[in-house]
Amino acid sequence: MALERPAGMMVDSHCHLDFPDFAAELDAVVERARAAGVGRLVTIGTRVRRSAEVRAIAERFEHVYCSVGTHPHNAGEEADVTLDELLGEADHPKVVAIGEAGLDYHYDTAPRDAQAAGFRRHIEAARRTGLPLVIHARDADEDVAAILEDETGKGAFGFVLHCFTAGEALARRAVALGGYVSFSGILTFKSGAPLREIAAALPADRLLVETDAPYLAPNSKRGKRNEPSFVVETAAVLAQARGISPEALADLTTANFFRLFSRAL
Numbered sequence: 001m002a003l004e005r006p007a008g009m010m011v012d013s014h015c016h017l018d019f020p021d022f023a024a025e026l027d028a029v030v031e032r033a034r035a036a037g038v039g040r041l042v043t044i045g046t047r048v049r050r051s052a053e054v055r056a057i058a059e060r061f062e063h064v065y066c067s068v069g070t071h072p073h074n075a076g077e078e079a080d081v082t083l084d085e086l087l088g089e090a091d092h093p094k095v096v097a098i099g100e101a102g103l104d105y106h107y108d109t110a111p112r113d114a115q116a117a118g119f120r121r122h123i124e125a126a127r128r129t130g131l132p133l134v135i136h137a138r139d140a141d142e143d144v145a146a147i148l149e150d151e152t153g154k155g156a157f158g159f160v161l162h163c164f165t166a167g168e169a170l171a172r173r174a175v176a177l178g179g180y181v182s183f184s185g186i187l188t189f190k191s192g193a194p195l196r197e198i199a200a201a202l203p204a205d206r207l208l209v210e211t212d213a214p215y216l217a218p219n220s221k222r223g224k225r226n227e228p229s230f231v232v233e234t235a236a237v238l239a240q241a242r243g244i245s246p247e248a249l250a251d252l253t254t255a256n257f258f259r260l261f262s263r264a265l
């Protein structure tokens with residue numbers, strides 16, 4: 001039976017349900033999201049070699065999907081993961097995206113050359129599978145844009161800049177390449193005015209919302225553990241920034257989600 005898509009349904013396009021923060025009450029966390037109108041969740045992989053754990057969560061809940069990838073923080077640890085290994089782990093009906101991968105020069109947890117090599121390997125996997133790439137970009141705007149432009153020149157692939165906190169130039173360059181931009185709870189912070197300005201100006205058909213839970217709870221719950229039901233607050237702030245109703249914003253971002261994550265039902 002097909003899953004329902006009621007009007008006003010929201011999606012958390014990026015959370016980490018496999019993190020230990022949720023282990024004690026995963027069923028309750030997923031149920032609270034459903035009760036809040038968040039009808040689809042994508043739990044995002046951060047290590048290809050732990051994909052089985054992430055997939056198991058997606059298999060446990062009909063409306064939860066997952067991705068397969070190496071977070072840039074883990075790019076050194078997983079430098080030897082091959083394209084074939086990545087493709088093999090992604091070959092599952094609940095896997096709707098590749099990633100998260102990208103560049104994080106804020107923490108520089110992994111060597112930058114390993115981050116870049118991992119990023120390009122994930123782009124190739126996105127191209128081969130037709131799945132969108134979930135991109136993590138922090139303090140690396142110029143290099144992320146340059147790699148995206150270079151790689152798009154070799155062959156198109158869908159992507160989203162997740163938990164967007166970068167400058168407007170990166171958002172514009174991503175959109176010009178056909179990419180999407182996803183906003184997290186950071187959009188709701190008091191310090192988030194510059195981000196809200198960018199979010200207000202982007203094309204409506206490229207916007208997504210997410211939590212990145214357990215991190216980055218929105219303003220009213222700042223400092224607490226985040227969870228998928230809290231995406232409602234981010235969506236409300238995005239609606240306000242764009243001068244549209246929360247219902248219209250929900251329908252818009254959910255339609256965008258199903259267009260990009262086209263394997264999700």
Ligand SMILES: [Zn+2]
Pocket residue numbers: 100135136137162163
């Ligand atoms: Zn990330």
Ligand SMILES: [Zn+2]
Pocket residue numbers: 014015016044100212
């Ligand atoms: Zn994440």
